[in-house]
Amino acid sequence: MTATVIDGKAFAAKVRGQVAEHVARLKEEHGITPGLAVVLVGEDPASQVYVRSKGKMTVECGMNSYEHKLPIDVSQEELYALLAKLNADPAVHGILCQFPVPAHLSETDIVAQIDPAKDVDGLHVINAGLLASGQKTLVSCTPLGCLMLLRDHLGSLSGKSAVIVGRSNLVGKPVAQLLLQDSCTVTIAHSRTKDLADVVRGADIVVAAVGRPEMVTGDWIKPGATVIDVGINRIDAPEKGLKEDGSVKTRLVGDCDYASCAEVAGAITPVPGGVGPMTIACLLANTVTACCRANGLAEPEGLTV
Numbered sequence: 496m497t498a499t500v501i502d503g504k505a506f507a508a509k510v511r512g513q514v515a516e517h518v519a520r521l522k523e524e525h526g527i528t529p530g531l532a533v534v535l536v537g538e539d540p541a542s543q544v545y546v547r548s549k550g551k552m553t554v555e556c557g558m559n560s561y562e563h564k565l566p567i568d569v570s571q572e573e574l575y576a577l578l579a580k581l582n583a584d585p586a587v588h589g590i591l592c593q594f595p596v597p598a599h600l601s602e603t604d605i606v607a608q609i610d611p612a613k614d615v616d617g618l619h620v621i622n623a624g625l626l627a628s629g630q631k632t633l634v635s636c637t638p639l640g641c642l643m644l645l646r647d648h649l650g651s652l653s654g655k656s657a658v659i660v661g662r663s664n665l666v667g668k669p670v671a672q673l674l675l676q677d678s679c680t681v682t683i684a685h686s687r688t689k690d691l692a693d694v695v696r697g698a699d700i701v702v703a704a705v706g707r708p709e710m711v712t713g714d715w716i717k718p719g720a721t722v723i724d725v726g727i728n729r730i731d732a733p734e735k736g737l738k739e740d741g742s743v744k745t746r747l748v749g750d751c752d753y754a755s756c757a758e759v760a761g762a763i764t765p766v767p768g769g770v771g772p773m774t775i776a777c778l779l780a781n782t783v784t785a786c787c788r789a790n791g792l793a794e795p796e797g798l799t800v
């Protein structure tokens with residue numbers, strides 16, 4: 496058997512199309528343009544690429560993009576002052592501080608400075624708590640993207656057994672909350688889980704979010720299961736040769752060993768082209784949602800849970 500490939504890239508383009516429609520309607524009917532502010536500290540090349548791509552797609556959807564680049568040695572006070580300014584700015588409906596940040600800053604403390612109503616990353620404890628208690632909130636982009644892909648592929652998730660490998664606040668925990676809300680029987684497995692492969696073999700739905708390249712192999716997968724690979728790992732690919740500067744070329748792999756998992760699974764998300772593009776699409780969706788809520792307007796259907 497060969498798994499159906501879940502095309503996250505195509506689905507993300509569809510979601511961005513829906514976002515653009517809502518944005519156009521907000522403009523026409525209410526004269527409002529949603530705005531997303533992205534804060535980047537330092538000059539990490541990978542982060543710069545992501546931030547540029549987010550800004551480009553924000554504008555493509557008809558929204559305003561505000562990029563704030565701060566030097567790597569920016570003080571906590573200066574960063575918090577910027578966040579306070581963005582919190583107070585009525586043209587800004589979503590705020591995202593790109594992670595990772597330099598060691599002298601704390602990601603937890605940064606998120607706590609962001610107005611929960613503008614926390615389009617869904618990371619503020621208020622939003623995490625609202626999600627955990629089943630209330631309306633802004634849901635983290637990657638977990639929301641995983642849920643959209645699963646619902647699209649499987650329809651109802653009710654009664655299915657889901658095993659999430661990874662317990663991070665960014666992905667594992669919120670994905671578990673969302674799947675529980677959709678009536679899955681949820682297990683959160685992690686590095687200390689005993690007989691991890693056996694646990695995963697019981698799952699109708701596997702969400703791999705550990706950050707370990709190609710850790711989940713085909714012999715862990717129940718035949719026909721749906722596999723969502725959240726991992727984005729850049730590994731050396733000497734078979735591709737050398738870059739101009741003499742360093743080894745790299746390739747992107749997930750937390751699943753794609754070839755062996757695809758032989759057993761019913762469906763699987765590829766890396767790249769799976770969950771990654773959905774993360775950005777959901778960030779844009781969250782910005783529209785936050786904008787509608789801020790203005791007391793009806794929320795876009797299909798873009799929230």
Ligand SMILES: Nc1nc(=O)c2c([nH]1)NC[C@@H]1CN(c3ccc(C(=O)N[C@@H](CCC(=O)O)C(=O)O)cc3)C=[N+]21
Pocket residue numbers: 545591592593594595616636637727747766767768769770771772773774775
């Ligand atoms: N506050 C914050 N929120 C985030 O959501 C956040 C963050 N910080 N820091 C970094 C991670 C990473 N992340 C990705 C988003 C899209 C792709 C994506 O679109 N990937 C493409 C390929 C990209 C490539 O080729 O490098 C794909 O999987 O097809 C990947 C990774 C968001 N993050």
